[in-house]
Amino acid sequence: MELKFEDHSVQPLAAWASGQFDGAPLGDARRQKRLHTIGRRMAEEPGKTIPELFDRPYDVKAAYHFFDREEVTPENIQARHRETVRRESMRPGIYLLAEDTSEIIYACRDRVEGLGSVGSGSRYLQGFHLHSTLAMRWPGGVSLRQEGNADEKVQRPAVEILGLADQQYYRRKRRKVEKKRRYGRRGDLESDLWEESIHRMGPAPADGSGVCWIRVCDRGSDIFEHMSDCQKYGYGFVLRAAKNRVLEDLETGKRCGNLFETAQRAKPMSQFQLFLRARPGQPARTATLSIAAMKVALRAPQRLGHGPGFLPPIVCHVVRVYEPNPPPGVPPLQWVLLTDQPIETFEDVLEVVLMYSTRWVIEEFHKAIKTGCGAERLQLQTGHRLYAAIAVMALIALRLIHFREQFRVHPDAPADRSGLDALEIRIVEAKLNRKIKTVKDVALAVGRLGGHMNRKADGMPGWLTLWRGMAKLQILKAGVKLQLKLNHPTQSG
Numbered sequence: 507m508e509l510k511f512e513d514h515s516v517q518p519l520a521a522w523a524s525g526q527f528d529g530a531p532l533g534d535a536r537r538q539k540r541l542h543t544i545g546r547r548m549a550e551e552p553g554k555t556i557p558e559l560f561d562r563p564y565d566v567k568a569a570y571h572f573f574d575r576e577e578v579t580p581e582n583i584q585a586r587h588r589e590t591v592r593r594e595s596m597r598p599g600i601y602l603l604a605e606d607t608s609e610i611i612y613a614c615r616d617r618v619e620g621l622g623s624v625g626s627g628s629r630y631l632q633g634f635h636l637h638s639t640l641a642m643r644w645p646g647g648v649s650l651r652q653e654g655n656a657d658e659k660v661q662r663p664a665v666e667i668l669g670l671a672d673q674q675y676y677r678r679k680r681r682k683v684e685k686k687r688r689y690g691r692r693g694d695l696e697s698d699l700w701e702e703s704i705h706r707m708g709p710a711p712a713d714g715s716g717v718c719w720i721r722v723c724d725r726g727s728d729i730f731e732h733m734s735d736c737q738k739y740g741y742g743f744v745l746r747a748a749k750n751r752v753l754e755d756l757e758t759g760k761r762c763g764n765l766f767e768t769a770q771r772a773k774p775m776s777q778f779q780l781f782l783r784a785r786p787g788q789p790a791r792t793a794t795l796s797i798a799a800m801k802v803a804l805r806a807p808q809r810l811g812h813g814p815g816f817l818p819p820i821v822c823h824v825v826r827v828y829e830p831n832p833p834p835g836v837p838p839l840q841w842v843l844l845t846d847q848p849i850e851t852f853e854d855v856l857e858v859v860l861m862y863s864t865r866w867v868i869e870e871f872h873k874a875i876k877t878g879c880g881a882e883r884l885q886l887q888t889g890h891r892l893y894a895a896i897a898v899m900a901l902i903a904l905r906l907i908h909f910r911e912q913f914r915v916h917p918d919a920p921a922d923r924s925g926l927d928a929l930e931i932r933i934v935e936a937k938l939n940r941k942i943k944t945v946k947d948v949a950l951a952v953g954r955l956g957g958h959m960n961r962k963a964d965g966m967p968g969w970l971t972l973w974r975g976m977a978k979l980q981i982l983k984a985g986v987k988l989q990l991k992l993n994h995p996t997q998s999g
Contacts, residue, residue, distance in 0.1 A: 518925060518926070518927045519546055519549055519550060519925075519927075520546070522549065522905060522925075523542050523545050523546040523549065524542065525586075525590070526545060526586060526587050526901050527541045527542045527545050527583075527586065528542065528586065529586050530582055530583060530585055530586055531577075531582050531585055532575075532577050532578060532582055533577045537572065537575065537577070537578070540568060540569070540572045541572070541578075541583065541898070543565070544559075544569055544572065544898060545898050545901065545902070547559040547560065548879070548898055548899060548902050549902050549905060550980055551977065551980055552878050552879045552880075552899075552902050552903075552906065552973065552976075552977070553878060553879060553880040553973075553977065554880070555880070555883065555884075555885070556569050556570070556884075556895075570886075570891075572894075573886060573890075573891040573894045573895055574888070574890070574891055578894045579890075579893070579894065579897075580673060580675055580893050580894065580896075580897035583894060583897040583898060584670060584673065584897055584900070584901065587669055587670060587901060588669070588670060588671065588672070590669070591641050591668045591669040591670060591671055592671065594641075594668050595641050595643075595668055595671065595717070595719070596711060596717060597717070598715070598716030598717055599643055599644070599716070599717065599718075600643070600644040600718045600720065601641055601642065601643055601644065601668070601717070601718065601719050601720070602641070602642045602643075602644050602665070602720050602722050602861060602864055603639050603640070603641055603642075603671055603719055603720065603721045603722065603741070604639070604640045604642060604722045604723075604864065604865045604867055604868040605637070605638070605639045605640075605700065605703060605721055605722070605723045605727065605868065606637075606638065606723070606724060606726070606865070606868045606869060606872065607635050607636065607637045607638075607696065607699060607726060608635070608636050608638075608872035608875075608876070609624045609625065609633055609634075609635055609636075610624075610633045610634055610635075610636050610875075610876065610881055610882060610892075610896065611624050611625065611631055611632075611633040611882060612631075612632050612633050612882060613630055613631050613632075614630055615632070617632065618632060618887060618888065618889060618892070619887075619888050619889060620677070620888050620889020620890055620892070620893075621633055621634055621677055621889045621892070622634060622677035622678035622679060623678050624678070633677075633882075634675055634676060634677040634889070634892075634893075635674075635675075635676040635677070635678075635696055635699070636673070636674075636675060636676075636872065636875070636896070637673065637674040637676060637699040637700075637703065638670060638672075638673045638674075638868060638871065638872065638900070639670065639671045639672040639673070639703050639707070639721075640667070640669070640670060640671070640867065640868045640871060640904075641667075641668040641669060641670070641671040642665040642666065642667050642668060642864065642867065643665060643666040643668060644663075644665060644720075644861065644864075645663050645664070645665065645666075660778050660779060660780050660781075660856070660860065661780075661781050662860045662863045662864050663860065664911060664914030664915045665864055665867070665911065665915075666911075666915060667867070667904070667907060667908045667911050669901075669904055670900065670901075670904065671707060672703050672706050672707055673897070673900060674699055674702060674703065674706070675893045675896075676696065676699055677889065678696075697726070697729055700723070700726070700727045700729055700732040701729070701731055701732050701735050704721075704732075704735045704736065704739055704741065705735075708739070709739045709740050710739055710740035710741045711740070712740065713740070718742060719740075719741050719742065720741065720742035720743065720744060720847070720861065721736060721741050721742070721743045721744070721745070722743075722744045722745070722861055722862060722864060722865045723743070723744075723745040723746070723865070724745070724746050724865060725745075725746045725747070725748035726748070727745045727746075728745060728746070728747055728748035728749050728844070730804070730806060730807055730817075730820070733745070733804070733820050733822070733844070734817075734820060736846070737820065737846065742845075742846055742847055743822075743844070743845060743846055744843060744844075744845045744847065744858055744861050744862050745843065745844050745845075746841055746842065746843055746844075746862065747765060747766075747824070747842040747843065747844050749765075750764045750765050750766045750767075751764065751765045751804050751805065751807075752764060752765075752804075752805040752807075752814070753765060753768060753802050753803060753804065753805060754803045754804070754805040754815060754819045755803070756803050756819070756821070759815065761805065761815075765802065765804070765824060765842070766842060768800070768802065768824070769798070769800070769824045769826040769842050770826065772798035772799065772800045772824070772826055773798060774796040774797060774798045775797055775798055775799065775852045775855060776796075776797060776852050777794055777795065777796050777797070778794075778795060778797065778856065779792050779793065779794050779795070780792070780793055780795055780859075780863070782839065788836070791833070791836075793829050793832070793839055794829065794830075794831065795827050795828065795829055795839065796827075796828055796829075796830050797825070797826070797827050797852070797855055797856065797859065798825070798826045799823055799824065799825045799826070799849050799855045800823065800824060801821070801822075801823055801824075801849075802821075802822065802823070802824050803819040803820070803821045804819055804820040804821075804822065804844075805819050806818065806819060806820075821846075822844050822845060822846045823844070823845050823846070823847070823849045823858075824842060824843070824844055825841075825842075825843040825844075825845060825849070825855055825858055825859065826840070826841070826842050826843075827839070827840065827841040827843070827859055828840040828841075841859070841862065843858060843859070843862055845858050847861075867907065867911070870907055870969055871903055871904065871907050872903075873970075874903035874904075874906045874907055874969060874973070875896065875899055875900055875903040877970065878902075878903060878906055878969070878970065878973045879899040879902050879903050880899075881895075881896050881899050884896075905925075906969055906972070906973055906976075907969055909924075909925055909969070909972060909976075910949075910967075910968065910969040910972055912924065912925070912945060913945055913946060913948070913949035913966060914966070916945055917944065917945055917946035917949075918944050918945070918946065919944065919945045920943070920944065920945070921942045921943055921944055921945060921947060921948050923945060924945045924948040924949075926948055926952075926979075929983065929986070930979060930983060931948070933979065933982050933983055933986060934948070934951045934952065934955070934979065935951075937955070937982060938951055938954060938955075946966075949966055949967060949972070950966075950967070951975075952967070952972055952975035952976060952979060953966070953967025953971050953972055953975055954975070955974070955975035955976075955978045955979055956970075956971040956972060956973070956974035956975030956976075956977075956978065957971060957974060957975075958971045958975070
């Protein structure tokens with residue numbers, strides 16, 4: 507069964523598992539069946555350990571044996587999924603490729619073969635870096651014009667999440683002590699993951715195809731070679747600046763200031779209000795922001811064998827988003843973004859800002875892998891096994907995020923397009939004593955199971971609340987099935 511994104515629905519588990527795992531190049535049909543079983547059980551009860559997922563010891567041993575197989579790699583596990591994502595992202599439209607790196611950390615364990623140091627390199631920490639590229643369809647025809655009205659609130663539009671376009675598993679390797687070089691970049695660094703992602707995905711669709719791929723990244727991607735490769739391979743980019751780069755005058759080729767100071771001198775175009783998600787120590791709030799933009803040329807830095815400015819500059823726009831009057835005691839928000847997208851009007855600039863705000867989806871995705879699926883609680887004893895298990899968990903986490911985003915994309919769609927099967931919908935209706943008709947009704951009902959109060963001021967439940975609600979729903983479903991089995995012992999299922 508082929509996974510179909512065009513129906514804009516979250517599929518029930520059986521169809522979802524078939525679409526993700528059937529046809530995986532594992533060398534044996536029995537391994538495909540085992541992958542299907544493991545993936546479905548992980549999706550039914552995300553966060554459970556492998557022994558908790560299965561009732562029979564045989565299935566637990568089979569899962570461990572499966573993850574130990576040489577053919578069971580993240581590339582092979584996700585091959586079907588990534589192929590479907592690529593095919594879907596070749597349809598005419600604008601696609602955001604949100605990209606980020608997250609550390610998967612295992613603390614206070616005996617040394618695990620295949621893992622490397624993480625964080626500050628403490629001997630009590632080991633793990634690897636998970637670098638993910640998440641493909642999302644940017645909605646066309648979204649009205650972004652604010653007419654300079656600072657009282658009008660802006661919220662990022664709902665996006666259709668296609669899935670993982672690429673995912674890399676990187677572990678640090680021990681290096682011999684060598685003399686530090688003053689300039690240049692050594693290879694085999696975490697920063698190389700950004701460029702490697704472009705090379706792994708290959709060139710973007712050519713101009714004139716009606717397809718536009720835009721990479722959306724945080725400050726870790728502010729690497730000259732990364733931006734240069736984006737232009738070389740036909741990708742657009744929206745990234746947050748981390749370095750106060752030297753600017754170049756295109757006519758004279760001489761230095762003409764620095765990025766941050768120049769961006770601060772840009773004349774503000776207008777103001778708008780943007781809802782900001784909650785962060786550690788900072789509650790969610792709505793901020794009144796000013797916005798300014800201008801064209802710049804980023805001078806090439808010094809590299810081994812080449813002085814500053816030897817390589818061609820990168821011509822792009824700098825967009826400064828800042829909060830002129832933050833609330834008392836709250837640090838003012840400021841983003842300095844670099845983009846190659848055309849900017850002529852305030853609406854164009856605002857769209858770039860909203861594209862960047864969509865990057866939070868990939869942070870939630872990585873959090874879903876670690877918190878929702880329990881990646882850092884796995885007790886597998888080799889890096890190979892851990893990579894394989896987390897490759898499955900990544901697709902489970904993706905389903906959790908897609909589940910949440912679906913409620914924003916099509917809230918009035920029939921309830922059966924939410925990903926819940928008929929039995930699950932009936933259980934929720936009976937538990938909460940309410941009729942479930944639409945996808946929005948499903949979101950509020952599952953959120954209520956997870957502790958959401960469903961008050962008007964609360965908004966829609968987030969993915970973590972939905973995950974808790976889904977976990978509770980699966981317990982209720984198991985109880986119903988067990989009762990049916992007790993009432994009808996001669997019938998299976």
